[in-house]
Amino acid sequence: MTTLLPPKFGPYGGQFVPETLMPALIELEAAFVSARSDPAFQAEFDRLMASYVGRPTPLTHARRLSEQLGGAQIYLKREDLAHTGAHKINNALGQALLVKRMGKRRIVAETGAGQHGVASATVASLMGLDCVVYMGVVDIARQEPNVFRMKLLGAEVRPVTSGTQTLKDAINEAIRDWVTNVADTHYLLGSALGPHPYPTLVREFQSVIGREAREQMLREAGRLPDTVIACVGGGSNAIGVFSGFMNDDSVELIGVEAGGSGIGTGKHAARFGDPQKGRVGVIHGTRTYVLQDEDGQIAETHSVSAGLDYAAVGPEHARMRDLERAFYTSATDAEALDAFQTLCRVEGIIPALESSHAVAEALKRAPKMGKDQVILVNLSGRGDKDLNTVIGEMQKSGTRI
């Protein structure tokens, strides 16, 4: 039994799922492959990306921030300005079109920060699909506005109380629902994770970020960036922006994981950053770097940003790291919160806490670079959903608002 597309990225990826789901993955792959070469599908996708999502999203030269840091010029790819406020809509829209193509009528999705849940609820509403979103109760508490948005959009939000009650457990529940209702249900997976063909399919639908950004850099800055920075939870926004620069050897690609309270504290979600707990394993259908204990039990993770609070990383990132095509670092909660406030004050942009991790890395690098050098940051989402969290954290640390 062979797949139509390569199911692995070197030793990573694959299809580690119960037999019940294998036929659904085979069907999905076939639908994806035929859609990809169907001009009508592409035209419909492009039309909705322009008229509904609002693409292309702008590229913003962060002039004041660059000036203050006194080094590299920082450019922001504004995925926060896409409809629903994050890059998640690109993938949700692409998969929803596949759902229509497969003749299914119901989608299930997982969500951590709520951005993918909102994107899924949105496309379900747009296309007349039933939508159930699984969300850990811990995340429901910290991302309340997004829960309301999903409900307003007509989705059912099912609280997940098993395990750690975060994204990992929401994925477990979404998969259990999918196994049970696979005949009429599609699992709208939100990141470049899970079993083949998801990592490939999600990259494809997110690659619009990198394609646009490359063109915009050439047009507006007259050159390619020296460095591209993106945050990495599952890694879909990162793979999307990286894909545009994959063949530009001069462009350094940097992924930023959630450093949480610091790698040394054990409270983080840095799969690559913690050589002790971050080892190759199998979770949610894919083989990749996973935070786990000595006995192969998946570890609890921590991040101030729900969207990065996940024990595994997309398999293609593991491959790119092995090949040294991309490099991975981490930003702590404190660094991300600091970057969040900086971008608010200096550029008038409220970034998502996830994206603030990428901004934090830019704040570290820019001063050490020359004024003629360029950093591109993928600003994957906007931070309105995070205001409660940020206010709480600022009060905790005694910062005046």
Add this chain to the structure above:
Amino acid sequence: MNRIGSAFKNSPIFMPYFPLGYPDLDTSINVIEALARNGADLIEVGLSFSDPLADGPVIQRATQVALEKGITVRKSLAAVAELRRRGLELPLILMGYYNPILAYGPEKFVREAWAAGADGFIIPDLPVEESGEFSAALIGADGRPPLPLIQMLAPTTPNERMETIARRARGFIYLVAVTGVTGERSSLSEGLSELIGRVREHTSAPVCVGFGISTPEQAKQVGALADGVIVGSACVKAIGESENPVEAAAGFASGFRAALPGG
């Protein structure tokens, strides 16, 4: 003849599942012994994993308790050895998700499982596409016979795929009776008879049916069609909720055994 082959001489066989370490390690060993001595023909011995995505709430909860009580792969293998020391002769199949096995090392895991007295493996998140690495570890060595990785089939498996999987079948086929996760169901799926017929077209291996079988009456119905009846969640629930788990295990096994032919 190996233990699995011997067990199927009198089919349909009764195959309960129970996780090691639940409600604690000692009790789980006593429970499995009681199941064996009161009518179980083969036991699926559960290894716990933090993210059991093919399992429903009952087994999720039980394996989570087992993990909280400190169960590990190493302790589970030692428990299998203890069951053999107590004189159990029936086949013991280890059922667990792949990541803990991968972390332990597939080759080391198979070697030590064999030495402890296990007869085969069921790994629900290892479809044929991904079983190469583990299958390599199963190849016989140092006097060890090649142990079987039990192949699973589902109602969603198309015929052509079924044929490919069934061709690899060793020991027996685990047929998932319903599209879903483990857990009790009030009624059996309607197309079961046809599904079993479809499987038998592709293999002469014994076909055992699991997922959703909750009562002796349902077991009797399935036993009339299949070579084995697998009971997981109902078994874990009945025993886990009891004040005296070992006694409950004995009663549970004899009740199901009596409902099946030859019982």
